Amino acid sequence: MSTIKYLLPEDRIPTAWYNIQADLPRPVPPTLHPGTGQPIGPDDLAPLFPMALIMQEVSAEQYIEIPAPVRDVYRQWRPTPLFRARRLEAMLDTPARIYYKYEGVSPAGSHKPNTAVAQAFYNKEEGITKLVTETGAGQWGSSLAMACAFFGMECKVFMVRVSYEQKPYRRGLIEAYGASVTPSPSPETNAGRAILAEHPDSTGSLGIAISEAVEVAATHADTKYSLGSVLNHVLLHQTVIGQEALEQFALADDYPDIVIACAGGGSNFAGLAFPFAGKKMRGEADTRIVAVEPAACPTLTRGQYAYDFGDTAHLTPMVKMHTLGSTFIPPSIHAGGLRYHGMAPLVSHLLDLGQIEATAVHQLDAFAAGLQFARAEGIIPAPESNHAVAQVIAEALRCKAEGVSQSIVFNLSGHGHFDMQAYMDYQAGKLQDYDYPAEEITMALAGLPGVG
Amino acid sequence: MSTIKYLLPEDRIPTAWYNIQADLPRPVPPTLHPGTGQPIGPDDLAPLFPMALIMQEVSAEQYIEIPAPVRDVYRQWRPTPLFRARRLEAMLDTPARIYYKYEGVSPAGSHKPNTAVAQAFYNKEEGITKLVTETGAGQWGSSLAMACAFFGMECKVFMVRVSYEQKPYRRGLIEAYGASVTPSPSPETNAGRAILAEHPDSTGSLGIAISEAVEVAATHADTKYSLGSVLNHVLLHQTVIGQEALEQFALADDYPDIVIACAGGGSNFAGLAFPFAGKKMRGEADTRIVAVEPAACPTLTRGQYAYDFGDTAHLTPMVKMHTLGSTFIPPSIHAGGLRYHGMAPLVSHLLDLGQIEATAVHQLDAFAAGLQFARAEGIIPAPESNHAVAQVIAEALRCKAEGVSQSIVFNLSGHGHFDMQAYMDYQAGKLQDYDYPAEEITMALAGLPGVG
Numbered sequence: 001m002s003t004i005k006y007l008l009p010e011d012r013i014p015t016a017w018y019n020i021q022a023d024l025p026r027p028v029p030p031t032l033h034p035g036t037g038q039p040i041g042p043d044d045l046a047p048l049f050p051m052a053l054i055m056q057e058v059s060a061e062q063y064i065e066i067p068a069p070v071r072d073v074y075r076q077w078r079p080t081p082l083f084r085a086r087r088l089e090a091m092l093d094t095p096a097r098i099y100y101k102y103e104g105v106s107p108a109g110s111h112k113p114n115t116a117v118a119q120a121f122y123n124k125e126e127g128i129t130k131l132v133t134e135t136g137a138g139q140w141g142s143s144l145a146m147a148c149a150f151f152g153m154e155c156k157v158f159m160v161r162v163s164y165e166q167k168p169y170r171r172g173l174i175e176a177y178g179a180s181v182t183p184s185p186s187p188e189t190n191a192g193r194a195i196l197a198e199h200p201d202s203t204g205s206l207g208i209a210i211s212e213a214v215e216v217a218a219t220h221a222d223t224k225y226s227l228g229s230v231l232n233h234v235l236l237h238q239t240v241i242g243q244e245a246l247e248q249f250a251l252a253d254d255y256p257d258i259v260i261a262c263a264g265g266g267s268n269f270a271g272l273a274f275p276f277a278g279k280k281m282r283g284e285a286d287t288r289i290v291a292v293e294p295a296a297c298p299t300l301t302r303g304q305y306a307y308d309f310g311d312t313a314h315l316t317p318m319v320k321m322h323t324l325g326s327t328f329i330p331p332s333i334h335a336g337g338l339r340y341h342g343m344a345p346l347v348s349h350l351l352d353l354g355q356i357e358a359t360a361v362h363q364l365d366a367f368a369a370g371l372q373f374a375r376a377e378g379i380i381p382a383p384e385s386n387h388a389v390a391q392v393i394a395e396a397l398r399c400k401a402e403g404v405s406q407s408i409v410f411n412l413s414g415h416g417h418f419d420m421q422a423y424m425d426y427q428a429g430k431l432q433d434y435d436y437p438a439e440e441i442t443m444a445l446a447g448l449p450g451v452g
Numbered sequence: 453m454s455t456i457k458y459l460l461p462e463d464r465i466p467t468a469w470y471n472i473q474a475d476l477p478r479p480v481p482p483t484l485h486p487g488t489g490q491p492i493g494p495d496d497l498a499p500l501f502p503m504a505l506i507m508q509e510v511s512a513e514q515y516i517e518i519p520a521p522v523r524d525v526y527r528q529w530r531p532t533p534l535f536r537a538r539r540l541e542a543m544l545d546t547p548a549r550i551y552y553k554y555e556g557v558s559p560a561g562s563h564k565p566n567t568a569v570a571q572a573f574y575n576k577e578e579g580i581t582k583l584v585t586e587t588g589a590g591q592w593g594s595s596l597a598m599a600c601a602f603f604g605m606e607c608k609v610f611m612v613r614v615s616y617e618q619k620p621y622r623r624g625l626i627e628a629y630g631a632s633v634t635p636s637p638s639p640e641t642n643a644g645r646a647i648l649a650e651h652p653d654s655t656g657s658l659g660i661a662i663s664e665a666v667e668v669a670a671t672h673a674d675t676k677y678s679l680g681s682v683l684n685h686v687l688l689h690q691t692v693i694g695q696e697a698l699e700q701f702a703l704a705d706d707y708p709d710i711v712i713a714c715a716g717g718g719s720n721f722a723g724l725a726f727p728f729a730g731k732k733m734r735g736e737a738d739t740r741i742v743a744v745e746p747a748a749c750p751t752l753t754r755g756q757y758a759y760d761f762g763d764t765a766h767l768t769p770m771v772k773m774h775t776l777g778s779t780f781i782p783p784s785i786h787a788g789g790l791r792y793h794g795m796a797p798l799v800s801h802l803l804d805l806g807q808i809e810a811t812a813v814h815q816l817d818a819f820a821a822g823l824q825f826a827r828a829e830g831i832i833p834a835p836e837s838n839h840a841v842a843q844v845i846a847e848a849l850r851c852k853a854e855g856v857s858q859s860i861v862f863n864l865s866g867h868g869h870f871d872m873q874a875y876m877d878y879q880a881g882k883l884q885d886y887d888y889p890a891e892e893i894t895m896a897l898a899g900l901p902g903v904g
Contacts, residue, residue: 002524002525002527002528003525003527003528004527005462005527005528007459007461007462009459010457010459072454073454073455075454075455075456075457076454076455076457076535076829076830083528087602105557106830107829107830107831107832108830109869113830146830149826149827149828149830150539150830168872168873168876169621169869169872169873169876170872171876172872172873172875172876172879173832173869173872173875175875175876175879176823176826176827176832176872176875176879177826177827178827371628374601374628374629375601375628375629375630376601377528377559378528378558378559378560378565378598378601378602379559380559380625380628415869417561417621417625417867417869417870418869418872420620420621420622420624420625420628420870421620421621421624423624423625423627423628424620424621424623424624424627427624427627427628
């Protein structure tokens with residue numbers, strides 16, 4: 001029984017990113033200035049981002065050309081393989097056809113370099129010499145560090161403290177690429193000092209780390225800020241995943257009935273799903289598209305769709321998104337990349353439009369699914385990706401119960417080689433599920449601007 | 453500046469392994485029975501290995517067909533990419549053309565699955581339900597565990613204690629695949645108990661772990677032994693690497709002047725080098741072929757070419773090889789896969805024939821080279837592979853000094869995502885070089901059968 005691989009030749013790397021904003025039945029709500037509450041213009045974002053990325057953020061063009069130097073770097077690992085998981089299908093004894101797009105073949109081991117390389121390139125083009133960012137589990141920080149090494153730029157990473165301490169090895173990778181890593185909250189910024197004053201033992205959160213990184217960028221002229229998810233231009237860069245998958249499904253003479261990806265900030269989800277969602281919105285195909293989030297941080301399934309800040313210190317603009325409140329600090333689940341209080345505005349908008357579904361998975365179910373996948377397919381998924389795997393297995397078993405042969409594809413957004421402690425803890429029975437912390441979330445939501 | 457990728461379509465996975473024994477100007481010296489000192493026959497090996505592998509061990513056929521179920525599994529990650537390291541060339545400002553064959557794309561992250569899958573298949577074919585093996589850094593153990601999961605077999609791994617303790621994450625991977633892991637020396641075997649009686653704090657060695665695994669296989673009828681390097685059939689299975697590289701060089705319209713790989717037991721070296729060595733011995737091409745070993749365990753460069761045991765307890769047959777003595781326990785360098793007292797008989801024979809060269813590299817130089825490579829090419833190499841990288845950089849700088857443009861290829865045998873502690877220790881200045889422990893080696897060599 002063989003895992004089938006659908007490879008594209010490298011001249012089939014997409015030449016343009018797909019911009020879902022062109023196909024939306026109504027536009028995504030505007031981004032608001034944190035001070036005035038009015039829609040922001042490009043100049044408001046200029047302290048943080050190079051103009052090329054700001055223009056992508058608001059573009060309505062359906063396709064945006066990928067610069068040749070970015071495609072040159074992509075070429076090292078793209079097009080990534082699309083696999084048909086025949087051994088997993090056999091293990092589940094399901095009539096479903098299970099496919100996975102594998103982004104773990106990038107040098108950093110995840111999908112994050114797709115946008116890291118693009119962001120480093122555009123910043124370099126506009127004369128920026130240093131990028132500052134935040135990272136949770138470290139997938140994003142290591143990817144941006146790598147991209148900065150390629151383009152000869154400096155890189156500073158604020159790393160959520162719980163990951164900094166529990167997952168030193170992605171920190172090691174970031175440092176191996178020559179970047180500097182600071183645990184967040186840190187005494188280096190006003191935002192960090194404020195948190196530490198109130199919570200000296202804070203384990204940190206993406207929201208806090210974003211505040212610190214934004215503050216550093218806003219106060220240093222040679223430094224811009226770089227974000228690994230959430231924003232429109234970041235999701236845009238990830239669409240190479242789904243565009244390749246569309247071509248690979250044509251090779252396979254198949255088309256997915258269900259597209260699945262985990263969702264923290266939304267970038268790997270958008271990367272696979274948006275090209276399929278575009279075809280759906282254009283009436284060219286009908287596909288269920290499912291975002292899977294952790295039950296411990298259930299943004300799409302239990303959050304509120306409202307204007308909120310992207311960070312804890314309220315330095316960022318406000319976006320309309322599904323949110324648990326910008327002061328909510330999620331439990332320390334191992335899927336650090338999914339511990340974010342908010343969600344990409346474009347993903348939230350699609351959910352609001354009824355174009356996609358969302359579901360939540362508990363940590364233990366996610367790891368059980370990941371182990372089953374590893375024994376069938378060999379690849380051990382990142383804990384984030386395990387959430388998608390759990391949903392895929394549930395759908396495949398539903399197909400078996402119903403006796404239907406549906407085609408399912410998911411984004412295997414990264415490998416778990418940096419996350420073995422989590423797997424060891426799971427196998428030793430040391431992990432627990434976290435219930436939806438209703439009270440904390442309610443309190444955080446009560447603080448939403450314009451809410452209650 | 454772009455890293456160039458030379459990909460083969462999957463129908464170009466080799467259909468047969470290349471057997472270098474067919475092209476040797478004189479045959480490799482025979483394997484001797486540990487009791488009688490006489491050449492062994494197939495039946496002597498039958499308690500340890502399935503007959504198909506024993507026949508491959510002594511075959512003189514130039515090509516041995518790869519069974520379809522093995523090729524089906526290979527198809528998931530093979531053919532692996534051959535890259536031209538253009539960014540590294542630019543960083544070194546060298547006229548050399550540097551290529552690397554990247555085996556880290558396998559699900560286990562190294563070249564080891566090439567033979568693990570084949571060995572699991574042949575054992576399964578002959579009705580074996582359980583395999584036992586040893587592992588150093590864990591690349592081999594995790595690969596065999598994965599292969600056993602694919603073929604529905606049990607797997608037991610004796611892991612060198614220093615790696616078991618210092619590198620728990622490859623152990624975690626082995627366990628994730630469903631195999632059991634025992635630190636070696638262990639109280640489970642006579643061999644282990646004997647070592648522990650003399651050295652209760654023994655950090656172990658591959659030689660000890662082999663003794664334990666062989667003992668378990670020899671005393672259990674349903675269990676066979678599996679070795680991840682050294683033996684002829686293991687090296688044979690790895691030749692898919694070099695055969696693909698030959699085709700990829702044709703695509704690149706180039707041919708290597710120098711072929712480089714690190715050498716511990718010899719399997720990744722043989723995998724890349726043997727097809728090139730075959731062409732060299734057949735007079736079809738002239739190529740320097742360089743095996744790179746750690747200065748702390750300098751088997752080829754400082755050992756004796758003599759009959760010796762493969763293990764510490766002298767349970768294995770004797771083979772003629774470069775050896776530091778079967779009781780030599782190498783210093784605890786981070787390149788655990790290179791900590792072996794001996795060398796594959798075929799690699800030793802080629803060195804004796806003058807067909808290949810050998811050189812030794814210190815640990816600190818190897819890590820410095822690995823970091824330089826990571827910042828140029830994104831991929832962080834396994835500490836073993838860093839030894840090859842160090843030699844490649846030295847050759848590329850020689851080319852620069854001499855003003856010659858040579859073509860260099862090396863085997864990037866695995867990624868270093870499980871080895872970040874070593875990189876962090878290196879960057880923190882905590883690692884040291886180990887001098888050639890002359891006295892210990894001399895004592896171990898003095899114990900060689902038929903020596904002094």
